[in-house]
Amino acid sequence: MTAGGGVPVINKSPFLLASEHQVIRALLGQAVLGFGIGAVLAIMQGRIIGVSWLLGVFVALVPNAFLAARLLGSRADAKAILRAAWVGEIGKFTLTVLLFGAIFALIRTLSVLAVFGGFITAQIVNIGILALGGQAGKEQAETKS
Numbered sequence: 001m002t003a004g005g006g007v008p009v010i011n012k013s014p015f016l017l018a019s020e021h022q023v024i025r026a027l028l029g030q031a032v033l034g035f036g037i038g039a040v041l042a043i044m045q046g047r048i049i050g051v052s053w054l055l056g057v058f059v060a061l062v063p064n065a066f067l068a069a070r071l072l073g074s075r076a077d078a079k080a081i082l083r084a085a086w087v088g089e090i091g092k093f094t095l096t097v098l099l100f101g102a103i104f105a106l107i108r109t110l111s112v113l114a115v116f117g118g119f120i121t122a123q124i125v126n127i128g129i130l131a132l133g134g135q136a137g138k139e140q141a142e143t144k145s
Helices: 020-045 047-073 078-106 112-144
Strands: none
Touching: 020 047, 020 112, 047 078, 047 112
16 A cells, blocks of 8 residues: 555554553553562462563563564654564563573473463553554544544
8 A cells, every 4th residue: 555656554443553652551550460479379379370470471472562662662653663663562472481491491490381371361451452552542533523
């Protein structure tokens, strides 16, 4: 899809692009909900489960923050944004693998189920906030029109 003069147009889908505010809200939502559930689990199920959950949230949060920083920091042109997206995704994948590897190699008393539960929950929260935030922005734009 191109605009006049053959200039590429970036897709304005709310599910593909998010504003800085939405991205920050998604990262904060991941952290707050993940750490809140971790604290409750630590109180109810014990310290090992709570810490394991928090480690899973950490493994999701750090790579997502890296990707967000790469994407939000690149505003020059379409090529720079695409390059930032590639580097961000490769970095996100690498960080995720390294963090999981470090956790499972270095920490002996661990609940694997809680680690993956925290990781998956944090990812779902991130996707949910970005999707709902995009829908809310779309509804606000429609009511202003």
